[in-house]
Amino acid sequence: MPTRKxxxxxxxxxxxxxxxxxxxxxxxxxxSCLAQFIPPDKFWPPAFFGLSFPFWFLxxxxxxxFWIIRRARFAWIHVACLILSLPLFSHFVQxxxxxxxxxxxxxxxxxxxxxxxxxxxxxxxxSGLSDSLFNFINNENASIVCxxxxxxxxxxxxxxxxxxxxxxxxxxTSKSPYYENNNSNYYIATLSQYPICNTxxxxxxxxxxxxxxxxxxxxxxxxxxxxxxxxxxFNDENYKFLAEAQQNISSLQSDSMQKDSKKVFWKIRTGFxxxxxxxxxxxxxxxxxxxxxxxxxxxxDTPASYAYHTIKNDLTDAFMExxxxxxxxxxxxxxxxxxxxxxxxxxFKCQEFEIIEETFSDHHPVKAMFYKKKYD
Numbered sequence: 001m002p003t004r005k006x007x008x009x010x011x012x013x014x015x016x017x018x019x020x021x022x023x024x025x026x027x028x029x030x031x032s033c034l035a036q037f038i039p040p041d042k043f044w045p046p047a048f049f050g051l052s053f054p055f056w057f058l059x060x061x062x063x064x065x066f067w068i069i070r071r072a073r074f075a076w077i078h079v080a081c082l083i084l085s086l087p088l089f090s091h092f093v094q095x096x097x098x099x100x101x102x103x104x105x106x107x108x109x110x111x112x113x114x115x116x117x118x119x120x121x122x123x124x125x126x127s128g129l130s131d132s133l134f135n136f137i138n139n140e141n142a143s144i145v146c147x148x149x150x151x152x153x154x155x156x157x158x159x160x161x162x163x164x165x166x167x168x169x170x171x172x173t174s175k176s177p178y179y180e181n182n183n184s185n186y187y188i189a190t191l192s193q194y195p196i197c198n199t200x201x202x203x204x205x206x207x208x209x210x211x212x213x214x215x216x217x218x219x220x221x222x223x224x225x226x227x228x229x230x231x232x233x234f235n236d237e238n239y240k241f242l243a244e245a246q247q248n249i250s251s252l253q254s255d256s257m258q259k260d261s262k263k264v265f266w267k268i269r270t271g272f273x274x275x276x277x278x279x280x281x282x283x284x285x286x287x288x289x290x291x292x293x294x295x296x297x298x299x300x301d302t303p304a305s306y307a308y309h310t311i312k313n314d315l316t317d318a319f320m321e322x323x324x325x326x327x328x329x330x331x332x333x334x335x336x337x338x339x340x341x342x343x344x345x346x347x348f349k350c351q352e353f354e355i356i357e358e359t360f361s362d363h364h365p366v367k368a369m370f371y372k373k374k375y376d
Contacts, residue, residue: 019074022063026081029056033085036309040272047272050304054092057085091303092338094323107372108217111142112296112342113365114228117151117186133360138168140356140367144215145170145191148228148298149361172196174213178228179206188297190226197221202285209278214291220372222345223289227282227297229307230274232267234333275300279307286313292345292372298363302337303327315343318368322353329355332362342368349373 028049035050049056060078067075115133137145145168174196175189190196190213198214211226237260286293295315301307303317319327319341329340340363344350352369 022067022074023077025056025059025063026077029053029060029081029085032056032304033088036088036304036306039276039306040269041276044269044272047306048268050306051268051302053085053088053302053304057082057089060085088304090320091317091327093326094320096324107370108144109140109142109367109369110144110146110224110294110296110342111137111140111365111367112146112148112226112340113137114148114298114340114361114363115150116361116363117149134168136358136360140365142367143193143217144224146224146226146296147187147189147191148226149186150189151185151187169193172215174199174211176201176208176211178208188226188228190224192224202281204274204278204281210282210285210297212285221291222348222372223291223293225282225286225293225295225297227295227299227311229278229298229300230271231298231300232271232334234264234267238264238267271300272305275305275307276310279310283310283313286311286315292347294345294348294370295343296341296366296368298340300339302339308341312341312343315345316348316350318342318344318350318353318370319355319366321350322368323355327355329364329366330362331359331364340364340366342366344368344370347373 031046032049032053035046035053038046040047060081064075064078064082067073067078168191170191170193172192172195173189174192175187176199178186178188188208188211190211192213192215194215194217196213197216198212200212201208202210202212207230209227209229213224213226214221215224282295286295295311299305299308299311319338321344327338328336329338330336342353348370349372350368350370352367354367356365356367358365
């Protein structure tokens, strides 16, 4: 008899612990969904839940099947949480595909690409990488090309930006350095086959967060927001720590690894906070635009983030409209996530969207084809 009581107590303890873990996982998913509405510069902890939304979604899915197998009513908690999170999940995964169902030909195609200063992701030589990269861009035949993180450093292994641009069929160029002192090695550039009639810079703390370009196409003027929000700014030491931590989690107990983990944590937090204010500045500029606009570029944040939600507002996400599959655009030393976007004003209709599987950078380029609707 004592043995049976012990077994019952053990069974009750394990069942209760599983229910507690299951409840925590469900709450985590709800917080990750709410993160997009909470400014990280006011209250930052939910931003980390938003960053890990796929984890919370998949673990809720696991516990749903777990409780279904056990025929427990606790499964309904996960059913409710997963249903509530489906709209956000659709920002990460699309199943409908990008086949063009419209008979109208696309009048404009846009390619957005963070080219990582032509640094590449493998052992390819710089000069060879540059040639291949810009051959790829030329072959895409985009009407508009938006580049983030290109360099104008004078290096014998890298062509000057003037040489690069002169080889491209896009006649009109708008570009600006990241920092106002013009000593920055990195720039944002918008290249267009259509005339550029105006250029505006949006800066925060002297850092360029968006290059606005007004373009005239077929007697219509529209505005391009070429965006590059604050990155996490990891250095080689941070990436080395993350790689070591993934290989040996137990090593995190050492004092040096704990110090490194705190550095990584605070860099991520600082990125959330800075992007929050940058996103509000961009949102204001978008709302005040006198022309229909396309917002594209590297947001350095996921679809579950406050920054993305604030910038997108009532714009159409081209991936959600015509994308297919898992929308990962970053594949560097961090988990694969979607941080590069093309957002369209309601006056534009997206026909096609593609995340192109090229590896010249640690980002995949994204390409959208669209036209302006006939009504005003």
